[in-house]
Amino acid sequence: MNCSMPKRSMQTIDAPAIGLIDCPEQVSQELPDFTSEAYKDAYSRINAIVIEGEKEAHDNYISIGTLIPVQAEELKKLAQMEMKHMRGFTACGKNLGVQADMSFAQKFFSQLHGNFQNALSEGKITTCFLIQAILIEAFAISAYNVYIRVADPFAKKITEGVVKDEYIHLNYGQEWLKSNLASCKDELMEANKINLPIIRSMLDQVAEDASVLYMEKEELMEEFMIAYQDSLNEIGLNNRDIARMALAAVI
Numbered sequence: 001m002n003c004s005m006p007k008r009s010m011q012t013i014d015a016p017a018i019g020l021i022d023c024p025e026q027v028s029q030e031l032p033d034f035t036s037e038a039y040k041d042a043y044s045r046i047n048a049i050v051i052e053g054e055k056e057a058h059d060n061y062i063s064i065g066t067l068i069p070v071q072a073e074e075l076k077k078l079a080q081m082e083m084k085h086m087r088g089f090t091a092c093g094k095n096l097g098v099q100a101d102m103s104f105a106q107k108f109f110s111q112l113h114g115n116f117q118n119a120l121s122e123g124k125i126t127t128c129f130l131i132q133a134i135l136i137e138a139f140a141i142s143a144y145n146v147y148i149r150v151a152d153p154f155a156k157k158i159t160e161g162v163v164k165d166e167y168i169h170l171n172y173g174q175e176w177l178k179s180n181l182a183s184c185k186d187e188l189m190e191a192n193k194i195n196l197p198i199i200r201s202m203l204d205q206v207a208e209d210a211s212v213l214y215m216e217k218e219e220l221m222e223e224f225m226i227a228y229q230d231s232l233n234e235i236g237l238n239n240r241d242i243a244r245m246a247l248a249a250v251i
């Protein structure tokens with residue numbers, strides 16, 4: 001079932017998480033069989049990706065705090081929220097009787113993780129923020145919003161709580177990049193060129209498993225690109241810059 005979603009504003013954490021109001025027929029959207037072996041097998045990797053993503057988000061915010069000591073306390077609070085998310089998603093796997101495949105998830109994140117670590121060691125705050133607070137948060141927000149529509153009731157409730165926090169994190173990164181745009185634009189464009197294609201390939205890698213969970217690749221990509229471009233707009237980039245940056249996802 002397809003229905004066009006309203007364009008969400010990244011400005012507010014109160015933005016609607018799902019588009020049920022505008023698409024009433026989606027209330028009765030068919031849900032997957034959460035007890036099937038196929039579902040559990042796919043969930044073992046998807047759940048691991050989410051758990052690993054939340055853990056790395058925690059570590060990344062703590063790391064960014066070492067580059068901006070004056071904001072370290074604030075970043076620590078964001079990191080603590082990520083730990084809470086990690087525990088929530090761990091509970092979702094346990095609730096379904098699924099063992100998360102953590103080694104798969106670590107490999108899944110390895111390229112982005114490596115790029116973040118390199119940027120960190122070179123003191124590149126802009127690149128660190130782009131990878132964690134914009135790309136990863138926009139990816140999480142869009143994937144979680146898609147997941148909420150087809151999740152089991154336990155996971156749905158947890159994910160709805162998590163996604164509100166992720167908007168706060170995205171806004172945090174946006175605000176920093178917006179205030180520093182004049183000096184960080186070149187680095188931002190360069191970091192986008194390198195890391196946006198990685199997000200795209202991560203989506204390709206996860207598409208088959210996501211589809212078992214009734215999360216379709218086209219919808220995930222569309223939601224992500226909307227969230228990402230909205231975010232670039234909030235940072236203060238113009239339409240031409242945003243279009244140029246978005247091209248990195250398709251080339």
Ligand SMILES: [Fe+2]
Binds near residue numbers: 054057081082085162
């Ligand atoms: Fe999170």
Ligand SMILES: [Fe+2]
Binds near residue numbers: 165169
């Ligand atoms: Fe986050």
